[in-house]
Amino acid sequence: MKSYRFKLSAAATVGCIAGILLGLAGIGVTAFRIWKYGFSSAQLIIQHVVVLLVSALAIALFASILIRSVYKLTDTELILWFGFIKSVYKLSDIESIRLFSKTNKLVLYLKEDKYAVIVVKPEWYRELTKEMIARNKNIRYDVSTSDRDEEDDR
DSSP states (O other): OEEEEOOOOHHHHHHHHHHHHHHHHHHHHHHHHHHHHOSOSHHHHHHHHHHHHHHHHHHHHHHHHHHSEEEEEOSSEEEEEETTEEEEEEGGGEEEEEEETTTTEEEEEETTTEEEEEOSOGGGHHHHHHHHHHHOTTOEEEEEOSHHHHHHTO
């Protein structure tokens, strides 16, 4: 099984780190409020529990996006892990792969007019494409170099 890391933009990486820090801050502030004010009312208990749960969920979600955002290529499937979210594409369902060189996007065209955009390092496009075609000889591959080709696809 071959793995390719998902390429997050700088803004997405900063956003994930900010989300983790906000989650930690939420837990810290709530722990301080519990220590200082205790559980004096039912409303305060519910508020503390909700903030703790949301903060823990934010930490888990953003950390999982940073840690586990990969494409895994098996003999029969391309698996996308984006944090907790898992998408599986059968190689037999892939009809063609197109590299849009102007926008530097690799697009998989699947059966039933579906498609998926692959976001990895551009240096990996050739290797990933070669690996998928080696596993399914029926996949067509082409490169789009002009605006006209991209407009025709719309």
